[in-house]
Amino acid sequence: MDQVNPRLDVKWEAPEPGWFKVNFDGASVGNPGQSGIGCILRNSDGICIKEISKKIGVATNNKAEFRVALRGLQLGMELGVQRIHLQGDSLNVVNVVCCNKTPSWRLNQWLQSILVLLATFDEFRISHIYKEGNGEADRLSKMAITNGDPP
Incomplete structure (x- = not known):
């Protein structure tokens, strides 16, 4: 019997009217290693x-x-x-931010900055999307490692 991978059907969806969506992704060649970040803001x-x-x-x-x-x-x-709707393929980030979980002490400063910034928006959402639906942010993060910052 053939098995269907449900992740192959994952597609990016536009946010509701009046909302903006930021898809984000970080990439690292090695862990730790040379890293890049990519995000895209859409209406x-x-x-x-x-x-x-x-x-x-x-x-x-x-x-x-x-x-x-x-x-x-x-x-x-x-x-x-x-x-703003923040969406990425990192379950770690999504779970820490939305579920008030404590990250390692090395990441706590980043979490605190995220929480302070989220409070400045009228409304916010954060959600996970599989990598298959986060392709543009993934492309941007990997492009930064390969090509450096764009001009």
């Missing part, structure tokens, strides 16, 4: 407002994920977004 029509691809030097994959979640929120704040 409710699915139109890209801004994307970021940045090399961050040597970091663990978890540090890259927390850094890019924070950078995505900063991007939303800089652009005056009031309702």
Whole structure:
């Protein structure tokens, strides 16, 4: 009997009207190793407002994920977004932020910065999406490692 992988059906979905979605991903070649972050902010029509691809030097994959979640929120704040949906393929980041779990002490400073920033939005959501639905952010994070920061 053939088995179907339900993750292959995962697709990115636009946020509700009046909301913006930041998809984020951190990548690391080695753990720790050379790392990059990538995020993309889209409106409710699915139109890209801004994307970021940045090399961050040597970091663990978890540090890259927390850094890019924070950078995505900063991007939303800089652009005056009031309702933000943060979405990434890092269950660690999603669980720590939404479920009030405590990360390792090395990541706690990033979590505290994320929580402070989330409080500045009128409304926010955070959710997990499998890598198959987070392709643009994944591409941007890997591009940063391979090519460095875009001009």
